[in-house]
Amino acid sequence: MDVQIALLLGQDGVTNGAIYALLALALVLVFAVTRVIFIPQGEFVAFGALTLASLQAGKLPGTVWLLLAMGMAIGLIEGATAVRARRFHRLPLIILVNCGAPLLLAASLLAVSPAGLPLPVQVLLTLMLVVPLGPMLYRLAYQPVAEASVLALLIVSVAVHVTLTGIGLLFFGAEGSRTPAFTDASFTVGDVVLQGQTLLVIVASTLLIVALYLFFERTLYGKALRATAMNRTGARLMGISGDLAGLLSFTLAGAIGAFSGVLISPITTIYYDSGFLIGLKGFVGAIIGGLASYPAAAAGAVLVGLLEAYSSFWASAFKEVIVFTLIIPVLLWRSLKTRHGEEA
Template sequence: MDFSIASILTLDGLTNGAIYALLALATVLVFAVTRVIFIPQGEFVAFAALTVGMFQLGKVPGTVWFLLLMAALAALLDLVEGLRARRTPAQLARTLVRTLALPVVASGLSIWLAPRQPGLLVQALLTLALVTPMGGLIYRLAYRSLAGASVLVLLIVSVGVHFALTGIGLVVFGAEGFRNPSFWEERFNLGPLGFSGQTLIIFAASIALIVSLFLFFERSLYGKALRATAVNRLGARLMGISSETAGSLSFTMAAFIGALSGLLIGPTTTVFYDSGFLIGLKGFVAAVFAGLASYPLAAVGAVGVGLLESFGSFWASAYKEVIVFTSILPVLLWRSLRDPHSDEE
């Protein structure tokens, strides 16, 4: 291996690491706030990439019908809960509007614009509007009633949600894969390195989102509420912070991050209905490197995973996935010896 090959592999590893960093941050966020090890994080990636692919064909993506179904089920649960709590009609109406407004508007725009094949940027915005609400709806349907359950129970539910979303992805998108057009087709050369405009967009979007998350948690009231919930859920509830709102917000943010990752990775690889699992699992490996607790360490771990995958594919391409996932074993062993726990938590 010479310097030029090492440079190319490093660039490829950093590009993939930027995507894994976003998924790792989302995994840490959800676990810190809700104690949910969110296995289906990668499904948002696949759903977003495949939704853009359907828009490219001028078809209404199956994401629309899945989103409307989830919104209808969530609205029905909210209505039943409101009636049992004897809420006023005005309160019930406000609750239903909060649940249905964004899904209905995003779905209506998608049904109207899809046959007209709008530009790629409009398709990306529609995709974000369709996939982002899924996070809060999944929390409402699958996790909110189990908020006090053990981590093991929540993990089992996450596995079930993953299989359900994978099956739904096969039904609404089919088995065919999509590789979307780049947002920037320009090519650049820097010595032995040749990289595309899409690579620059991946780096810029990842850095911008990481900075935005930092400012959100440091400066905004909602961000501070999520931090408080992550540090001490009981104390946050005693201070008037709704754990349900915090959980829904964290899942919504995770869905947005996953959808953005899908938009970024779609032009670089062919995405199938089940591709999200491996992509999300690599983000999870990076989050484990950080102990599911530290955002900076999760980002660093993601870069390490990307580099390990890139160089591993050069030396032993058939075993690159094995190399990446095996790397988690010494980390788990080290953390187990360094910080043993006598109970589940």
Template sequence: MNTTIMLFLIQDGITNGAIYALLGLALVLVFAVTRVILIPQGEFVTYGALTYASLSSGQMPGTAKLAVAMGAAAFAFDLFVARRALHPRRIARAFAVDIVLPCIVLALTLSLAGRHPPASLSITLSLAIVAMIGLFLYRLAFQPLAHTSVLVLLIASVGCHLTLQGLGLLFFGAEGQRGPAIADTALTMGPLRFTGQSLAVYAITVAFIAALWLFFGLSLYGKALRATAVNRLGARLVGIRTTLSGQIAFLLASVIGALSGILIVPITTLYYDTGFLIGLKGFIAAIIGGLVSYPLTAIAALMVGVVEAFSSFYASNFKEVIVFTLIVPVLLLRSLAAPSVEEEKD
């Protein structure tokens, strides 16, 4: 292997690692705030990618109808919870978020069916659809279980993954899809050629990480999420609504997943079940970061991407095996170094 091939592999690894970094940060965020190991993160990737590809080709994505159905179920759940004390303002707010907003997005999606909308509009609608699915998923599947053990939450997460994956097959079929590139420009630096899509991956990843840093450091909701991640009981005692923190965490995770899928789908063909494998690689980075460290997770994601690229060159048949083997020594070292502690009780 010469220097040129090595540079190509590093470039490919960094591009993939940037995507894994976004997914790893989303997994760390959700686990820190809600204690949920978000296995359906891969489905957010798939839904975002295939919804964008369907809208760009003039097709009607079934995810828009799923958002409406989940919103109606979430509204019924809110009514049941508040049945003993119905506050008109709270009910009106829930109706606007659960019913009106998904119906508006569905109407816009229906109006674009059969056309070829601009990429910016397709991206915006795709992010909105998947964001609502992520929000309603937390309210329906995880919010009622918020005070249970991590094992129960993990079982619920597996169930959500299987359900969303089956719905993905129903909505998009077994055939793969690709979407249009976000940017058509290209940049050449020596032997390396950076396409517009790869440049978009780098720019959006850096911008999103910077935005998250500013959100957690400067905004009131970001500080509330940090407080909930540090001590859920203490956050409730000072008046922070941990349910709202969980909703925001899932909302951010679904947007990150959908954005990752939109960045990937112009580069490679995605199928209804492809997101699960991509999400697992982000999970490896999150595990290396201990499910608590955002900088370490981002660095680990880049390492996972580079290892995957070199594995594809030297042993393509064992690429996935080599990548997933990275988690074994990390888990071994953490199990030996971590003291035995009981799970936190809410």
């Protein structure tokens, strides 16, 4: 391996690591706030990429029907709860938010050919279709069992992952999709050619991480999430709703996943089940951070990206094994350093 190849591999590693870092941050956020190990995080990546590919192909993406179905289910649940509590004045808002908004979005996509829309509009539509699935998923699958043990929540996550993978196969088929590059620009630095698409991914990921930092440091809702992550009981006593914190954390996780899918859609071919492997690598980064530290999780995810890139050169057949083997010494070290106790 010469210096030029090493730099090219490093470029690929940092690019992939930036995506894994976003997913690791989302996993840490969701676990800290809700105690959920969010295995389906990768499905949002796949849904984001495949939805954008469908829009660019002029097709109506299957996520429209998933959004409608989940919205109607939540509308029925919330409507029945409002009727039992005799809060009839809430029914119009419940119907409008959970059923009216998805129907309006579906009608708009049916009326206008999405293939002819500008790229920023297509990306915005993709986010509008995929991001709401996060809070909807929390409301349907996790909120009813929010007080269950971590093991029970993990089992729910596995069930949700399997369900979403099957839905992805139904909606998008077994064929992979890849979108055209967002930019064809390239820059030469010494002997290394930097692709504009690579720089776009790194810059966009960095900007999103900075935006998340500002959200947690400067906004009321961000501080509420931090308080819930630090002490759920104390936050509840201070008037911070656990359900609202859960919905908000899943909304951010959905946004990060969908945005990551949009970013990587021109770089690699995405299949209906590609999200699991991508999310798992983000999970390795989150584990390095102990599912608690955002900077350590981001650094661990970049390390995973670099290890994957260089492993693909030296031992491409074993690159996945090498990446996931990294988790063993980390878990062993944390097991020896952590004081264990029974979960309440």
